[in-house]
Amino acid sequence: MHMAPVRNARSVFNEVPIGLPDPGRTVKYDDSQTIDLDDVDLGGGFLVKVLYVSMDPYLRNRMREPSPKNLRPPFIIGDPLVNFGIGVVLRSENPEMKVDDHIYGFLPFQEYAILKETKAFRVISNEANIPWSAYVGVCSMPGQTAYYGWRALAEAKKGETLFVSAGPVGSFVIQLAKHEGLKVIASAGSDEKVQFIKSIGADVAFNYKKELTTEILDKEGPINIYWDHVGGETLDAALDAAAHFARFVECGMMSQNNATPENPPYIPKNLQLVIGKTLTIRGFVVTVFEDQYKEDFYAEIPSRVAKGELKYVEDVTVGLEGVGQALLNVQTGANRGKSVIRVSQSQ
Amino acid sequence: MHMAPVRNARSVFNEVPIGLPDPGRTVKYDDSQTIDLDDVDLGGGFLVKVLYVSMDPYLRNRMREPSPKNLRPPFIIGDPLVNFGIGVVLRSENPEMKVDDHIYGFLPFQEYAILKETKAFRVISNEANIPWSAYVGVCSMPGQTAYYGWRALAEAKKGETLFVSAGPVGSFVIQLAKHEGLKVIASAGSDEKVQFIKSIGADVAFNYKKELTTEILDKEGPINIYWDHVGGETLDAALDAAAHFARFVECGMMSQNNATPENPPYIPKNLQLVIGKTLTIRGFVVTVFEDQYKEDFYAEIPSRVAKGELKYVEDVTVGLEGVGQALLNVQTGANRGKSVIRVSQSQ
Numbered sequence: 011m012h013m014a015p016v017r018n019a020r021s022v023f024n025e026v027p028i029g030l031p032d033p034g035r036t037v038k039y040d041d042s043q044t045i046d047l048d049d050v051d052l053g054g055g056f057l058v059k060v061l062y063v064s065m066d067p068y069l070r071n072r073m074r075e076p077s078p079k080n081l082r083p084p085f086i087i088g089d090p091l092v093n094f095g096i097g098v099v100l101r102s103e104n105p106e107m108k109v110d111d112h113i114y115g116f117l118p119f120q121e122y123a124i125l126k127e128t129k130a131f132r133v134i135s136n137e138a139n140i141p142w143s144a145y146v147g148v149c150s151m152p153g154q155t156a157y158y159g160w161r162a163l164a165e166a167k168k169g170e171t172l173f174v175s176a177g178p179v180g181s182f183v184i185q186l187a188k189h190e191g192l193k194v195i196a197s198a199g200s201d202e203k204v205q206f207i208k209s210i211g212a213d214v215a216f217n218y219k220k221e222l223t224t225e226i227l228d229k230e231g232p233i234n235i236y237w238d239h240v241g242g243e244t245l246d247a248a249l250d251a252a253a254h255f256a257r258f259v260e261c262g263m264m265s266q267n268n269a270t271p272e273n274p275p276y277i278p279k280n281l282q283l284v285i286g287k288t289l290t291i292r293g294f295v296v297t298v299f300e301d302q303y304k305e306d307f308y309a310e311i312p313s314r315v316a317k318g319e320l321k322y323v324e325d326v327t328v329g330l331e332g333v334g335q336a337l338l339n340v341q342t343g344a345n346r347g348k349s350v351i352r353v354s355q356s357q
Numbered sequence: 358m359h360m361a362p363v364r365n366a367r368s369v370f371n372e373v374p375i376g377l378p379d380p381g382r383t384v385k386y387d388d389s390q391t392i393d394l395d396d397v398d399l400g401g402g403f404l405v406k407v408l409y410v411s412m413d414p415y416l417r418n419r420m421r422e423p424s425p426k427n428l429r430p431p432f433i434i435g436d437p438l439v440n441f442g443i444g445v446v447l448r449s450e451n452p453e454m455k456v457d458d459h460i461y462g463f464l465p466f467q468e469y470a471i472l473k474e475t476k477a478f479r480v481i482s483n484e485a486n487i488p489w490s491a492y493v494g495v496c497s498m499p500g501q502t503a504y505y506g507w508r509a510l511a512e513a514k515k516g517e518t519l520f521v522s523a524g525p526v527g528s529f530v531i532q533l534a535k536h537e538g539l540k541v542i543a544s545a546g547s548d549e550k551v552q553f554i555k556s557i558g559a560d561v562a563f564n565y566k567k568e569l570t571t572e573i574l575d576k577e578g579p580i581n582i583y584w585d586h587v588g589g590e591t592l593d594a595a596l597d598a599a600a601h602f603a604r605f606v607e608c609g610m611m612s613q614n615n616a617t618p619e620n621p622p623y624i625p626k627n628l629q630l631v632i633g634k635t636l637t638i639r640g641f642v643v644t645v646f647e648d649q650y651k652e653d654f655y656a657e658i659p660s661r662v663a664k665g666e667l668k669y670v671e672d673v674t675v676g677l678e679g680v681g682q683a684l685l686n687v688q689t690g691a692n693r694g695k696s697v698i699r700v701s702q703s704q
Contacts, residue, residue, distance in 0.1 A: 071633075082633070241629065263629045277624040282588065282610045284640030286418075286429070291638040293631030 015044040021119035021333040021351075023085040026074055029270040030341055033334035036073065037091060037119075045122050047100060055126040056102035060117050063095035064146040065327070065336045065349035067239075070267050090118040091333070094151045095353075096134070096142050097123070104128055112136065114145055119330055121353055138312035147178060147348040148322040149312050151296055155261060156182035157307050158299035159237070163259045163292045166190050170234035173197075173227065173248055175218070176207045178322070178348035179261060183237050184212050185320055195230050197223060197244075199343040210321050218244075227251035241265045242276040249280035252287050260293035268341055323347030328355075362391040368466035368680040368698075370432040373421055376617040377688055380681035383420065384438060384466075392469050394447060402473040403449035407464050410442035411493040412674070412683045412696035414586075417614045437465040438680070441498045442700075443481070443489050444470070451475055459483065461492055466677060468700055479655075485663035494525060494695040495669040496659050498643055502608060503529035504654050505646035506584070510606045510639045513537050517581035520544075520574065520595055522565070523554045525669070525695035526608060530584050531559050532667055542577050544570060544591075546690040553694075557668050565591075574598035588612045589623035596627035599634055607640035615688055670694025675702075 019041040027036045050057065072085045085091060095117035099107050106128040107113070115131035117123060125131070134145055147153070156179045160166070168191035174180045176198040187194050188211035196212040198204045199219055207215045214230045216223075224247045227233065232253035238245055241263025248258065269275040284291060314320045325345040327336045330353060339345040366388040374383045397404065419432045432438060442464035446454050453475040454460070462478035464470060472478070481492055494500070503526045507513070515538035521527045523545040534541050535558035543559040545551045546566055554562045561577045563570075571594045574580065579600035585592055588610025595605065616622040631638060661667045672692040674683045677700060686692040 245628075260631045262632065266629050277626055278628065279624055281592075281625065281628070282613050284607050284638060285609065286640070286642060288641050288645050289639070291631060292636070293633070294635050295633060298635050 012048055013046075015046040016122075017041055018043045018045040018120060018122050019330050020090040020121075021330045022090050023073065023087055025087070027070075027268075029273065030268045031070065031073065031334070031337045033338050035334075036337060037334045039331045039333070047122065050124065052101060052103045052124055053126070054103050055124050056104050056107040056128075057100045058097035058113065058117070058123050058125055059100050060095055060097045060119075060121060060123060060353040061112075062143050062146045063091075063117055063119050063351045063353060064093050064150060064152075065333070065340055065345075065351055066093060066151065067262060067264055067267070067340045069093060069337065070341055090120045092116055092118050094146055096145050107131075107133075112142065112145075114150065119333060119351065119353070121330070132308075136312070138316035140312055140316050143324055143326065143350050143352070144312070144315055144322070146350050147324055148182065148315055148320060149308075152178035152348055153182050153311055153320075154300070154304070154307055155179050155296040156186060157311065158296060158303045159183075159259050159261055159294055160186045161303055162299050163257065163294060164235050164237070165257050166192055166235060168192065171195065171231060171253075172235040172237065173231070173233040173251070174237040175239050175244065176203055176212075176215075177239060177343075180237065180239060181207065181210060181322060182320065185210050187235075188212075192235075193230075195226065195233065197226075200346075202346065206323055223247045224250065232256070235259065237261060239264055242278060246276075246278040246280045249278065249283045249289070252283065252289055255288050256290075258289060258291040260291060264341070325349045326352050328352045359395055360393075362393040363469075364388055365390045365392040365467060365469050366677050367437040367468075368677045369437050370420065370434055372434070374417075374615075376620060377615045378417065378420065378681070378684045380685050382681075383684060384681045386678045386680070394469065397471065399448060399450045399471055400473070401450050402471050403451050403454040403475075404447045405444035405460065405464070405470050405472055406447050407442055407444045407466075407468060407470060407700040408459075409490050409493045410438075410464055410466050410698045410700060411440050411497060411499075412680070412687055412692075412698055413440060413498065414609060414611055414614070414687045416440060416684065417688055437467045439463050439465050441493055443492045454478075454480070459489065459492075461497065466680060466698065466700070468677070483659070485659035487659055487663050490671055490673065490697050490699070491659070491662055491669070493697050494671055495529065495662055495667060496655075499525035499695055500529050500658055500667075501647070501651070501654055502526050502643040503533060504658065505643060505650045506530075506606050506608055506641055507533045508650055509646050510604065510641060511582050511584070512604050513539055513582060515539065518542065518578065518600075519582040519584065520578070520580040520598070521584040522586050522591065523550055523559075523562075524586055524690075527584065527586060528554065528557060528669060529667065532557050534582075535559075539582070540577075542573065542580065544573075547693075549693065553670055570594045571597065579603070582606065584608060586611055589625060593623075593625040593627045596625065596630045596636070599630065599636055602635050603637075605636060605638040607638060611688070672696045673699050675699045 024038040099111045113131040171193040173195045195214040197218040231251035236248035239262040242265035266275040325347040371385040446458045460478040518540040519534045520542045542561040543554045544565040578598035583595035586609040589612035613622040672694040
């Protein structure tokens with residue numbers, strides 16, 4: 011029986027935000043398109059039903075005017091957002107992709123997509139039998155970011171002290187650090203999150219909206235590793251509290267993302283301390299270390315997640331209609347865990 | 358024959374400067390003390406006639422109120438300045454130090470000094486037969502800073518591009534980089550200095566007071582290594598012009614040194630680029646790598662200087678009376694080469 015064309019809803023980039031994203035304007039939910047799942051021309055490619063896409067703070071960086079100096083291309087107005095996601099193959103004209111294969115890679119924020127580049131996707135066998143959403147969370151970019159950066163840049167030694175802000179990446183880093191015998195100081199933006207980071211082993215956990223980071227670090231530092239997601243004033247506090255030869259892993263500088271001319275970002279003033287304290291500051295994006303550590307990651311992490319050795323919290327938005335709000339939430343920290351968008355109800 | 362006591366003039370720290378050092382106030386020339394070279398009690402130590410002391414920009418950092426977080430102790434009001442220098446032993450009660458030994462190490466800005474700690478000094482044999490002043494310049498801290506930092510942190514590869522500002526350290530770095538086949542972009546603060554850095558091999562040399570660093574780097578970059586003495590706006594330009602995986606060697610941030618509440622320093626705003634460009638920023642002070650590279654340095658560099666392979670320019674201040682002005686000059690860049698103070702006329 012031939013099915014009628016079905017809705018192929020999308021979440022499209024609508025407007026470059028000034029400051030924080032605006033849930034009603036930055037992206038628009040568009041359900042005007044349909045797709046004939048049986049007959050649509052695949053052109054040698056494969057048709058995928060998108061199950062989950064990831065919502066991450068860094069997407070904000072792609073919501074801007076094109077600039078030749080920036081490294082990732084900006085999103086295009088009128089096109090769907092794109093990010094890591096999990097989909098399932100419905101039809102395929104490419105022998106490398108089989109029906110029912112679950113694939114991980116860059117997917118559009120769209121219910122169905124026709125894809126060509128098999129190399130851009132990894133077929134996930136899920137032998138650990140964990141929820142598919144974990145493959146856009148703890149077993150995806152945030153987990154990989156933590157795992158790669160920790161292995162490549164932290165140079166962690168037992169007994170040292172780490173400072174990190176909690177979040178999907180930070181929570182993973184906390185668990186890696188505790189596993190290796192470090193003292194962990196971790197901050198979070200709500201008491202609920204503070205409870206969670208305590209539960210996964212942080213030795214010192216505090217709500218940065220209620221306590222001063224500088225005071226905590228003065229008391230609990232000096233720190234040997236600062237894993238940065240925040241930049242700005244927090245980076246300044248970490249520079250001040252750094253021990254000699256400390257390593258700074260620069261994973262994000264959220265505080266710099268949503269500045270406006272009226273609300274300029276706090277610029278760290280303690281950078282000169284890198285000299286006298288012999289600090290190392292290294293930035294990275296997850297893709298840089300992918301070739302080096304990807305296979306180790308998939309061999310090790312999903313099974314540790316299945317065993318409950320690595321804990322995580324998810325904040326699931328059901329349906330593409332909620333993308334605009336989720337986008338804002340990951341900027342303000344209103345999300346309660348790793349933000350994922352459940353695009354399709356069926357798995 | 359017993360000599361009468363002789364003058365033992367000193368250059369004493371007089372006042373914490375606000376902003377730039379003031380030649381008449383920050384340090385004072387004091388010739389009120391005398392010393393009996395024949396009879397003064399050595400207490401088991403050795404008496405040294407100070408020949409040269411080094412004048413370096415970093416001394417400004419020690420001219421401040423004591424602060425527990427700072428790494429080098431501040432100078433003490435009323436005591437002589439202290440820095441790397443060369444002296445000759447006049448008398449000794451310690452068998453490790455012999456009369457006429459030339460010693461290198463931390464010496465007071467004072468004509469004669471009684472010293473105890475033999476381990477703090479290196480006896481310089483000067484087999485290369487170069488001027489003693491070179492041992493407080495190109496063969497001393499500035500040369501060591503360049504040599505150690507280059508070996509430990511630059512990760513230079515043939516064909517890469519370096520950006521550095523000229524000065525005693527920078528001039529050395531330029532020559533190391535050219536020796537290893539890099540393209541060198543170098544800035545200096547006068548046309549005379551630009552001529553010198555061209556003469557030692559800089560491929561692109563410009564006067565930063567006449568040309569915009571950002572424009573030069575846009576045209577001649579991207580850069581793979583930035584060797585920083587300046588910080589602030591120049592660091593921002595280098596971050597902007599950095600290639601992926603560039604290394605930033607943080608040797609000094611002169612632009613941050615002489616700030617006042619009315620004249621705050623320029624704070625670099627491009628730090629976020631460390632993430633997307635996967636940059637490494639490492640600070641160091643020369644002492645950190647001393648154990649690792651010191652013997653290599655003395656085995657290699659004085660003989661290369663003697664052969665004329667490593668060129669340098671000196672700016673010699675004769676007599677301790679000129680210390681105040683020399684101190685200001687190295688902050689403003691008015692010195693024409695490595696600033697050294699010739700304390701004694703005889704060698």
